Amino acid sequence: MTKRKCVLVGCGFFSAYHLTAWQRLANRVELVALCDLDRARAQALADRFGIQAVHTDLDQLLATQRIDFVDIATSPASHRAIVDICARHGVPAIVQKPIATSWDDANAMVETMDRAGVPLMVHENFRFQSAVKHAGDLVRDGAIGEPTFARFTFRTGYDIYAGQPYLAQLERFVLLDLGIHVLDVARFFLGEVASVYCQTQSIRPGLAGEDTATVLLRHVSGAVSIVDRSYQGHHQPDVFPQMLVEIEGRDAALRVNTNYLVVVTDRTGRQKTSVVAPEGFGPTSDRWLPTQDSVVSIQRHWLDCLDHNRVPATSGADNLKTLALVEAAYASAAANSPVVPSAPTASMVQS
Ligand SMILES: NC(=O)c1ccc[n+]([C@@H]2O[C@H](COP(=O)([O-])OP(=O)(O)OC[C@H]3O[C@@H](n4cnc5c(N)ncnc54)[C@H](O)[C@@H]3O)[C@@H](O)[C@H]2O)c1
Numbered sequence: 001m002t003k004r005k006c007v008l009v010g011c012g013f014f015s016a017y018h019l020t021a022w023q024r025l026a027n028r029v030e031l032v033a034l035c036d037l038d039r040a041r042a043q044a045l046a047d048r049f050g051i052q053a054v055h056t057d058l059d060q061l062l063a064t065q066r067i068d069f070v071d072i073a074t075s076p077a078s079h080r081a082i083v084d085i086c087a088r089h090g091v092p093a094i095v096q097k098p099i100a101t102s103w104d105d106a107n108a109m110v111e112t113m114d115r116a117g118v119p120l121m122v123h124e125n126f127r128f129q130s131a132v133k134h135a136g137d138l139v140r141d142g143a144i145g146e147p148t149f150a151r152f153t154f155r156t157g158y159d160i161y162a163g164q165p166y167l168a169q170l171e172r173f174v175l176l177d178l179g180i181h182v183l184d185v186a187r188f189f190l191g192e193v194a195s196v197y198c199q200t201q202s203i204r205p206g207l208a209g210e211d212t213a214t215v216l217l218r219h220v221s222g223a224v225s226i227v228d229r230s231y232q233g234h235h236q237p238d239v240f241p242q243m244l245v246e247i248e249g250r251d252a253a254l255r256v257n258t259n260y261l262v263v264v265t266d267r268t269g270r271q272k273t274s275v276v277a278p279e280g281f282g283p284t285s286d287r288w289l290p291t292q293d294s295v296v297s298i299q300r301h302w303l304d305c306l307d308h309n310r311v312p313a314t315s316g317a318d319n320l321k322t323l324a325l326v327e328a329a330y331a332s333a334a335a336n337s338p339v340v341p342s343a344p345t346a347s348m349v350q351s
Contacts, residue, residue, distance in 0.1 A: 004306065005067050009058055009082055010074030011036040011045040013163050014096065017288070018073050018123075019049045021296040033061060036074075058082060062089040069306070071299075072096060073123075075166070076176075080105040087116035094302055096123045098176050099319050101329050103342070110316035110346040120316035121302050125189040126180050126181035126243055127314070128297040129290060131276040135245060136188055143264050144249025146179040147190055150225040151246045152182050155233025158240035158287070173209030173212040174229060175200065175326050182227050183215070183329070184314070184322040185243060190219045192321060197338040198329035203232040215329050218338075241291050259288075319346035 006029050008018055010119045022029050033053035036042035042054045055061045058070070062085065069092040072082050079095050086093040093113070098104040099122050112255075113120040126132065139147060161168055166175060173199075187193065195218045200210035212230035219225065237258060245256040252266040260277035278293030286292075298314070312318075321344065328341040 001028065004030060004069060004303065005032045006069055006071055007031075007033045007035055007055075007058070007061060007067050008071045008073060009035040010078075010096075011038070011073060012073070012075070015045060015073045016048075017292055017295045018071055018299070019045070019051075020292060021299045022071075023049065024296050025300060025303060031328075032065070032067065032190075035061060041271045050271070059085050059088075062086070062091055067091055069093060069302075076101045079128050080109050083109045083120065084112060087112040087118065090116055090118055092119045092306065094121045094123050094299075095320070097317075098180050098326070099316060099323060101172075101176070104322065105315075106320055106323050107344055107346040110320055110344070111215045113316060114346070119312065121298075121305070121312035122314045122316060122319035123295075123298060124181065124184050124314040124319060124322070125291070125294040125298045126185050128294040128301065129243060129302035130278050130293060130297070131256045131262050132185060132188075132243055132245065133297070134274065135254055135256050135262050135278040138254060138262070138264065139189055139247060139249070139329065143252060144247060144254050145251030147221070147223050147247050147249045149223060149248040150186065150190055152186050152189075152225060153244040154178060154182050154229040154237065154241075156231060156238050157234045158231075158238055160231060161305070169208050170208065171209045172330065173207065174211050174231060175329050177212050178229050178231070179213050179215070179227070179329065180322060180326050182229050182243065183325040185245070186217055186219075186225050186227050187322055187325070189245070189247060190217075190221060190223045190225055192220045193217050193325055193328075193341055194220050195338045195340055196325055196332050197329040198332040200330075200333045201230075210333075213329065213333070215325075215332075217325070241288065241347075317344065317346065320346060 034042045035055040044144040046054050072095040197216040201212040202210045215227040217225045240260045247254045255263045262274045264272045328339040332339040
């Protein structure tokens with residue numbers, strides 16, 4: 001099989017998870033270069049992962065070499081400019097979440113890639129967590145009947161500031177950084193959203209933005225869900241980075257519990273339990289192992305989509321609908337009233 005040539009742009013905290021995943025997919029992908037404005041940082045990562053070339057100028061690199069896709073793991077404010085470069089060179093791209101820091105930028109990026117006729121996938125990995133993915137399959141296969149209510153929870157006291165100190169400076173923090181994942185999972189299970197009501201809190205001293213947000217969604221289907229997440233949840237066991245889900249349907253209920261237990265309970269109280277943990281998951285495993293597993297899973301999905309000319313589940317166009325929920329949540333919190341999420345403005349050339 002011919003390997004696809006990839007350049008990874010952005011060599012900070014999260015890039016190692018992308019690279020570890022590409023290593024696991026090494027029979028399908030060749031990492032030809034790393035690119036970062038900070039050459040020393042890129043070199044250190046290249047040495048660690050055995051990658052030959054290091055660049056600081058993606059535009060020049062794409063002008064001189066045939067690259068099959070670019071994997072963007074840079075700071076969110078840089079995403080639009082880098083996607084523009086990819087579009088100019090007609091190169092498909094994966095971009096980390098949040099796709100952009102503004103609604104206008106995100107729509108422009110989707111439109112630009114669409115006009116260039118190349119795929120754009122947002123690296124939205126939470127719906128690729130093993131248990132979440134399995135639960136989604138069960139719900140879509142009718143295991144609980146029509147969903148009527150759900151709660152999607154991510155509350156932790158894990159010190160995320162150690163690896164990502166920049167988070168403390170973000171004026172739009174938990175909704176845009178983490179909430180976007182959980183809102184995407186809500187769409188994944190219950191479909192599009194008709195209205196959003198949100199309350200935010202800034203609990204840890206010294207933050208520029210909110211670290212806790214509670215959102216009530218009314219879905220187009222009529223189902224209602226609560227999306228709640230906090231970086232100041234001090235429960236034990238602290239299950240970071242697992243997402244917990246409970247869904248009630250007309251026929252049965254489903255829970256994604258701690259330790260990747262997926263439990264379906266029918267009206268008579270009969271339960272069916274499956275354990276859908278990532279390989280190697282256990283009390284002594286690396287805390288980020290479930291995240292790493294979901295990163296492998298979404299990157300494999302991207303390759304499958306390229307191979308079969310399919311639109312990724314978390315395409316740029318799809319992800320605009322998730323970003324719209326984040327924007328609506330901020331607007332709702334500011335106005336203290338429900339908000340109808342905006343429709344994407346990107347006018348698509350192709351689907
Ligand atoms: N999906 C997840 O679970 C998850 C987890 C953590 C971070 N992230 C996302 O990953 C992205 C990166 O986060 P991070 O924590 O690694 O950030 P970071 O600040 O540690 O690293 C960002 C890197 O991008 C480089 N960079 C910035 N602008 C650039 C440009 N124009 N060209 C080339 N390089 C540029 C910086 O020099 C830096 O090395 C963000 O979008 C973040 O939200 C996702």
